[in-house]
Amino acid sequence: MARLDRPVPRSAAAVSPLAVTADVLQETLHFRQPPDTLLARTLRGPQRFGPRLREAIGDALFAALRDLPRWHWLAAQRLGQTLTGEPDIARCRADRAWCEAVVRLAWPAAALPVLAERDPAAAEAVAVWQAQAATVDLSCAPLTVQWGGPSWLIDRWRAAVGDEVAELAAALRRPAPLDLRVNALRAKRDAVLAELQGAGLPAVPTAHAPWGIRLPQRTPLQGLEAFRRGAIEVQDEGSQLIAALVGARRGETIVDFCAGAGGKTLALGADMRDSGRLYAFDTAARRLETLPERARRAGLTQVQPMVLVGEDDPRLARLAGKIDRVLVDAPCSGLGTLRRHPELMWRHTPATVADMAVLQQRILRAAARLVRPGGRLVYATCSLLAEENEAVASAFDVAMGDLFEPLDAAVLLADARVRDPETLVERGYLRLWPHRHGTDGFFAAAWRRR
């Protein structure tokens, strides 16, 4: 038999990777924590899984989440249950046998040998189940099974992209590449590209973002000299394009209203060449926690994080009408990021999306008060849904009357040296689609205050 990842103590040997994956899947479907957090916590347990097995468990978990309706359909057949089109998540999460059946079906073929080393019986069961599943004709299955999403979401995808819906669904099910942003304060893109290629990595420039580099898959960065010296940050090309739309300049005063862990804050700070003032606001203190350390590594000294009590925090009054550029990277459903967070499509419903839109409008209006006359306001989401995007921008237009003039994103992106900006813009809005642009799904609208 092949070598084990590590010597397995007797008690730990009893723990099957399949069972652990099913446990994490079941826990994920409670939506209390994201799957990678749950996975990391679970794998700190006593099972003693080696690196290859840990990677296999992660791959299996995400494969399960990416195609839940398909596994649901096949598992129902295998377990002799009545077929239903769409998983009822509340029922599935209560059903441990269902979770294990899903994991058996979803376990990636490439990870079968490593499972066999640890638990040959489980690997055999997986092979049998998958061989049987391969004989099932899915071409007549409901669209939710073929395209891997809940039907309310598929309806919205179809309304947005028409005949491209199958391509969109397929792109959302593929793992995302790893995009990096070169920190303009520390390096030039060409030099970093050469450095990464020299280290044997298949790095290429991103298609549009001027500071972006793409690697085809997950790559550990910590060991790279470019990472250690703060020359690169992990950032999806779509996020880089949103920062570009802000057009931050040296010496300005800029507010990142929903800064979170500061991914876009760092991009804005680099565009400002560490000059001026850059406020990083968020209502979640925990999210802002890592920003000072990240800013330090990136060589930024002008970032001022501040925890807000809400979008109407009274301390904002002193900044009203004074800020050159305000970015509202609003809390959203995240339904453009399904490549990384496939669980979100089961966490959200039309009702949660509608609630999001109300919050987004409130935050956008509050943040708009800060913009000085002639200044720029940018509203962005990582959602593909019109409710959170065009509808919020239109409602803002109506509420503001003539106070804010919509700006054409294609013009702003061209100013920021983005390549082929017109291919990224619909009706003046930045609109990024995973199947067309290879990025996460993003939306952004920009205005100038009159």
Ligand SMILES: C[S@@+](CC[C@H](N)C(=O)[O-])C[C@H]1O[C@@H](n2cnc3c(N)ncnc32)[C@H](O)[C@@H]1O
């Ligand atoms: C999409 S995330 C931001 C991601 C971040 N800009 C980045 O690039 O990494 C939205 C953020 O909005 C924050 N948020 C939620 N409600 C808010 C409010 N009322 N005012 C300001 N920030 C809020 C959330 O805590 C969350 O960190």
